[in-house]
Each structure stands twice: as C-alpha cells, then as structure tokens.
Amino acid sequence: MAIGARKQKSDYGSPYKGHPGQWSWIFHRITGVAVILFLFAHIVDTSLVGWGPEAYDRVTKAYDNPIVRLLELGLVAAVLYHAFNGMKILLIDFFPSLAAKIKPISIATTALFLVIMIPVTVIMLQQTWDLVKA
Amino acid sequence: MATTTSRPAPTPSREPPIDRRMSRDRPVGGMELWAWLFMRVSGLLLVLLSVGHVLIMHVPDGGVSRIDFGFVAVRWESPFWRTWDWLLLVLALIHGINGLRNITLDYVRPPGVRVAINLTFYGLGVVLFALGSIVVFTFDASKWPGAV
Numbered sequence: 001m002a003i004g005a006r007k008q009k010s011d012y013g014s015p016y017k018g019h020p021g022q023w024s025w026i027f028h029r030i031t032g033v034a035v036i037l038f039l040f041a042h043i044v045d046t047s048l049v050g051w052g053p054e055a056y057d058r059v060t061k062a063y064d065n066p067i068v069r070l071l072e073l074g075l076v077a078a079v080l081y082h083a084f085n086g087m088k089i090l091l092i093d094f095f096p097s098l099a100a101k102i103k104p105i106s107i108a109t110t111a112l113f114l115v116i117m118i119p120v121t122v123i124m125l126q127q128t129w130d131l132v133k134a
Numbered sequence: 135m136a137t138t139t140s141r142p143a144p145t146p147s148r149e150p151p152i153d154r155r156m157s158r159d160r161p162v163g164g165m166e167l168w169a170w171l172f173m174r175v176s177g178l179l180l181v182l183l184s185v186g187h188v189l190i191m192h193v194p195d196g197g198v199s200r201i202d203f204g205f206v207a208v209r210w211e212s213p214f215w216r217t218w219d220w221l222l223l224v225l226a227l228i229h230g231i232n233g234l235r236n237i238t239l240d241y242v243r244p245p246g247v248r249v250a251i252n253l254t255f256y257g258l259g260v261v262l263f264a265l266g267s268i269v270v271f272t273f274d275a276s277k278w279p280g281a282v
Contacts, residue, residue, distance in 0.1 A: 029237060032230065032233045033233075033234070033237065035184075035226075035230065036226075036230030036231065036233060036234060039226055039227065039230055040258065040262060043223065043227075043262045043265060043266045044262070044265070046206075046266070046269070047265050047266060047269040049203060049206045049207075049269060049273060050268070050269040050272065050273055052203070052277070052278050052281070053202070053203035053204070053278055053281040056202070056203045056206070057202050057203050060201060060202065063198055064199065069198075072192060072198065075188070076188045076189075076192055079184050079185060079188045080185060080188070083177075083180065083181045083184060083185050084181075086177045086180075086181065087178075087181060089174075089177075090174050090177060090178060093160065093174060094174070116189075120189070120192070120193055123193050123197070124192060124193070124197060127196060127197045127198075127199065130196075130199075131199065
C-alpha cells in the first residue's frame with residue numbers, strides 16, 4: 001500500500017488542472033508563501049525599533065537599494081493580488097450560488113488589482129529612480 | 135487500509151463538482167472547520183489591514199524612504215496605529231502559518247517530516263508573536279530623547 005501512496009505527491013495539486021481557477025489558485029499559493037516569508041523578516045526588523053534609533057535606522061537602511069525597491073514592488077503586488085483573489089474565494093465559499101458567476105467576479109477582482117497596481121507601480125518606480133539618481 | 139485521510143471522496147450531494155473547485159473544500163467539522171473559517175474571517179480583515187498597510191507605507195510622501203525611527207515613534211504615539219499594527223501582526227502570522235500548514239499537508243507525505251515542518255513554523259510563530267507584541271506594547275520613544 002505504501003508504494004502507491006508515496007508516488008502520489010499531492011492531494012490538491014492535480015484536481016484543479018484545467019479548471020479556470022487553476023492559475024489564480026497557483027498565484028494565490030505563490031503570493032501567500034512570498035508574503036509570509038517576508039513577514040517573518042519584517043517582524044524582526046520592525047522590532048529593532050525597541051532597541052533604539054541606531055539599531056533600527058542601521059537595519060532599515062538596507063531597504064535604500066534599487067534592487068530591494070523592486071522587490072518591494074513585487075511584495076506590494078503579491079499582497080494586493082492575494083487580498084483581491086481572496087475576496088473572490090470568500091464570495092464563492094459563503095455564497096455558493098455565485099460559483100456560476102466566476103468569470104465576471106474574476107474579471108472584477110483582476111480589474112481592481114490592475115486599477116490600483118498601475119498607479120502604484122508608476123509611483124514606486126519613480127521613487128526607485130529618485131534613489132538611483134541620489 | 136487507509137493511507138490517505140486528507141481528501142475524503144466527494145459526497146454525491148456535492149454536484150456539480152466542477153463549479154465548486156474554486157477553493158479548498160469546506161471541512162466537515164472539528165478543528166479543520168475552525169481553521170477554514172478563521173482563514174476567511176481573518177482574510178476579510180486582512181484585506182483592509184494589509185492592503186492599507188502596504189499602500190500607506192510604500193506610496194505617499196516618498197514611500198519607504200521617509201520611514202525611520204522618528205517616523206515609527208510619531209506613528210506609535212497613536213493607540214489607533216499600535217492597535218492596527220498589532221492586529222496585523224497577529225492575524226497575518228496565524229493566517230500565514232496556517233497557509234503554510236495547508237501547503238505542507240498538500241505536498242509533504244511522510245508524517246514525521248510533516249510534523250517537523252509544521253512544528254518549526256509554529257515555534258517561529260510563537261517567538262515572533264511574542265517579540266512583536268512586546269515591542270508594539272512596550273515601545274517608549276522617550277527612552278531616546280532627541281531621537282524624534
């Protein structure tokens with residue numbers, strides 16, 4: 001029995017294959033993992049504020065780097081995507097009849113993501129450029 | 135003998151299955167049902183707390199370049215922002231670590247490895263919760279006069 005069981009790598013990886021939700025499901029996972037891994041580090045760096053200005057400002061200076069700024073843009077995108085796709089999950093889980101309306105709901109959450117993300121990207125790239133020039 | 139307990143066969147009443155595959159199946163009961171519900175309730179609150187947090191910190195007024203010790207000290211003079219940040223800390227940590235648990239249960243099959251991975255994240259979560267909570271609630275900028 002163990003041989004067959006071991007070969008099956010995932011309980012949830014394949015049932016979604018080919019479903020319209022498969023890509024949003026994968027992106028939800030990837031963005032979620034990215035955000036929690038950053039959160040682990042972010043709690044530590046923010047906690048340094050309890051050790052005074054010298055400790056805090058020395059460590060947060062590490063964020064004043066164009067490459068880190070671009071990673072931050074990715075972080076903001078990950079948080080926004082995860083939040084709006086999560087709202088789609090909530091709607092369908094709590095109002096199962098909305099499952100039939102998955103297409104318009106997906107278009108709405110994607111549109112919300114883009115409407116916020118486009119100006120945010122412009123502003124954050126401008127900030128990154130200002131840092132490069134400085 | 136059963137080798138898989140995490141995905142019971144779908145009950146016939148759950149038709150048509152194709153339209154329900156947008157999210158994890160709702161567990162039938164017990165702790166798993168509470169965890170499922172927690173992910174959704176905390177997720178709804180985190181839409182406001184985390185999206186608000188990243189937009190406030192990264193977009194206006196030069197974004198993160200304006201953030202230093204003085205910025206945090208002024209911000210945490212307000213109980214509102216201390217409460218916001220503490221709620222964000224607690225909800226995001228539990229939501230994220232439960233997400234990691236779900237992913238571990240999906241992809242890692244040997245029971246010992248599953249337990250080891252999950253216990254590592256739980257331990258990390260407890261330590262970070264304690265660290266963050268102590269700092270949010272005990273921070274006192276007057277210990278560093280002239281820094282603000």
